[in-house]
Amino acid sequence: MKDQEAAPTINENAPLLGDNSSKEPAVGPVPKGGLIKDPHYKRNWFGFFLLGTINNLGYVMVNSAAQRICSEDFDQSAFLGLILWFNVGIGFVLRSINAFCLEKVAFKWRIIANATMMLVGLVGLAISKFIGFWFALLMVLLVGGSSNFGESVLLGYMKIYPPETVGGWSSGTGMAGVLGALLYLALAAAGLSNMVIFFIAAPFTLIYLWSYFLFIIEPPPAVPNPAPAASLSAPLPSAPAAIPPALDEPQDPYALPGQWKEGAQVVIAEGVAPTLAEPVDAPKPKVPGCARLWRALKGVLRLSIQLMLVYFFEYVASTGAADLAVSAKDRKCSPRWEVRNAYIVLSFCYQIGVFASRSSLKLLKVKWVEILTFLQMVNFVLFLCQDFFFFMDVWVMFPLMVYVGLLGGCSYVNTFFLILHSTSTLEEDKEMAVNLTALHITAGITVAAAFSLLMKNTFLIPTPFPGFTDDLLCSTCDKIDQIVKDTPLSEECRRCCKTSYQVVKAASAVMEVCQRCMKSFPEVQGFLSKHADKYHRLTTRDAPGAPPELILKDEQGRVIERVSITEWSIDNINEFLTAKLLQ
Numbered sequence: 001m002k003d004q005e006a007a008p009t010i011n012e013n014a015p016l017l018g019d020n021s022s023k024e025p026a027v028g029p030v031p032k033g034g035l036i037k038d039p040h041y042k043r044n045w046f047g048f049f050l051l052g053t054i055n056n057l058g059y060v061m062v063n064s065a066a067q068r069i070c071s072e073d074f075d076q077s078a079f080l081g082l083i084l085w086f087n088v089g090i091g092f093v094l095r096s097i098n099a100f101c102l103e104k105v106a107f108k109w110r111i112i113a114n115a116t117m118m119l120v121g122l123v124g125l126a127i128s129k130f131i132g133f134w135f136a137l138l139m140v141l142l143v144g145g146s147s148n149f150g151e152s153v154l155l156g157y158m159k160i161y162p163p164e165t166v167g168g169w170s171s172g173t174g175m176a177g178v179l180g181a182l183l184y185l186a187l188a189a190a191g192l193s194n195m196v197i198f199f200i201a202a203p204f205t206l207i208y209l210w211s212y213f214l215f216i217i218e219p220p221p222a223v224p225n226p227a228p229a230a231s232l233s234a235p236l237p238s239a240p241a242a243i244p245p246a247l248d249e250p251q252d253p254y255a256l257p258g259q260w261k262e263g264a265q266v267v268i269a270e271g272v273a274p275t276l277a278e279p280v281d282a283p284k285p286k287v288p289g290c291a292r293l294w295r296a297l298k299g300v301l302r303l304s305i306q307l308m309l310v311y312f313f314e315y316v317a318s319t320g321a322a323d324l325a326v327s328a329k330d331r332k333c334s335p336r337w338e339v340r341n342a343y344i345v346l347s348f349c350y351q352i353g354v355f356a357s358r359s360s361l362k363l364l365k366v367k368w369v370e371i372l373t374f375l376q377m378v379n380f381v382l383f384l385c386q387d388f389f390f391f392m393d394v395w396v397m398f399p400l401m402v403y404v405g406l407l408g409g410c411s412y413v414n415t416f417f418l419i420l421h422s423t424s425t426l427e428e429d430k431e432m433a434v435n436l437t438a439l440h441i442t443a444g445i446t447v448a449a450a451f452s453l454l455m456k457n458t459f460l461i462p463t464p465f466p467g468f469t470d471d472l473l474c475s476t477c478d479k480i481d482q483i484v485k486d487t488p489l490s491e492e493c494r495r496c497c498k499t500s501y502q503v504v505k506a507a508s509a510v511m512e513v514c515q516r517c518m519k520s521f522p523e524v525q526g527f528l529s530k531h532a533d534k535y536h537r538l539t540t541r542d543a544p545g546a547p548p549e550l551i552l553k554d555e556q557g558r559v560i561e562r563v564s565i566t567e568w569s570i571d572n573i574n575e576f577l578t579a580k581l582l583q
Contacts, residue, residue, distance in 0.1 A: 353405020
């Protein structure tokens with residue numbers, strides 16, 4: 001049954017079958033949620049919750065790990081925006097392929113392809129430190145692509161379920177944010193490397209496949225209500241007649257103009273045949289591809305544009321702006337843990353808000369999503385101002401970031417509910433409409449990633465903390481104390497340099513140097529000629545064209561730290577190796 005691509009379409013405005021023998025007009029309600037009835041609704045709701053959670057889990061963990069991947073694994077902190085861009089970059093292509101090329105491919109094959117892409121991406125990201133930054137970006141592309149492709153496939157698959165089922169999926173994607181951010185935060189706080197963390201995440205792919213193939217159960221195809229036996233013998237005219245609801249009948253607030261309220265009473269005139277206006281099996285004329293595309297797009301264009309804008313505002317605020325929301329000095333040397341780790345905590349707060357709002361469909365439905373877009377734009381402006389002026393404490397930013405997530409999740413779940421709920425979009429167009437809206441999401445995130453990369457390298461270039469860099473060693477603090485004799489400055493320096501030694505000592509070290517470039521690095525050259533011999537666990541390796549680096553490895557030969565020594569003195573190198581290398 002997983003190969004089922006669409007349920008038969010029924011004319012929802014056709015009168016319901018009823019008893020014509022009564023003297024009073026027969027009255028019957030239009031079933032809630034259209035004609036789709038799911039006897040396994042609760043089970044399927046939870047199944048889509050699991051699918052949504054695992055589908056987005058890797059994507060969220062990559063975003064949470066972005067700062068460590070760039071700064072610690074590869075020393076490429078200026079390219080944080082690239083992680084976000086690669087996490088969504090291929091999504092537009094994959095969503096387009098799913099929307100325009102794979103509509104006839106069974107859902108099960110698309111799910112298997114997506115699970116494979118997810119698994120390869122997570123495992124590849126775990127081992128990327130041994131290969132290079134380019135490979136890490138490629139694996140991020142696969143992880144993000146699987147999230148985008150899976151969302152596009154499964155939202156289209158939900159067309160054969162009641163519209164309320166989207167609440168399970170959206171709640172699951174919200175849980176992915178909370179679980180992914182919390183899991184990464186906990187494992188990173190426990191001292192685990194990115195390699196171990198992504199290996200832990202990889203087996204979730206099996207639960208993803210189990211949820212689709214073994215847990216969720218497709219509802220039976222939609223069928224009209226059966227006619228009572230009494231109506232079969234009554235004399236019936238050849239044409240049906242249906243009277244719309246009375247003018248005082250309350251209308252559906254989520255319906256487009258011209259739609260009847262779901263559950264409205266349909267009045268059937270006495271002695272009139274309650275037949276289907278359009279037989280279920282009647283052949284339908286083929287519509288050219290472009291005409292069908294426009295037919296699906298025009299019904300969701302307003303909602304899609306609003307969702308795209310919301311995603312742009314929230315992704316700039318929660319990633320690019322959040323990374324710069326704390327000054328370089330505080331991020332490096334603040335005595336407060338929550339300030340030094342503000343980016344990870346802000347990511348977690350954002351996901352808390354997303355989860356809460358994506359699980360709120362039964363409590364709150366918003367028809368005018370433009371309100372959410374405007375409020376999100378205000379948050380966007382606030383976080384950009386924070387990057388310039390640093391006027392908010394982190395305990396103000398944390399609840400504000402929860403609010404950013406609340407608005408984003410609310411816009412997401414209500415947009416897809418309105419699309420699946422709409423009776424103005426033909427049943428055969430709903431998968432196309434959902435995929436077109438999902439393409440707008442990817443467009444919003446892609447532009448946000450490009451904007452974040454642009455602002456970090458133009459008008460919001462991070463101001464370096466004078467004298468205190470990631471390569472700061474405590475011997476430098478001693479020299480500051482001797483020469484400047486500034487006690488507060490010296491104390492701040494020592495707070496920063498202490499963090500350099502909070503790691504397990506390495507079993508071996510490799511110094512990579514370009515032999516032809518040694519004259520450009522006299523301190524490194526002096527160390528190799530006069531001091532290197534006393535470190536029997538240290539080896540050198542020629543790296544043509546590369547700046548000098550020290551690579552620390554554990555007993556299994558795995559890289560545990562890589563640092564640039566371009567600006568280091570002989571004393572700096574000696575101090576570093578004495579502190580971190582087993583003697």
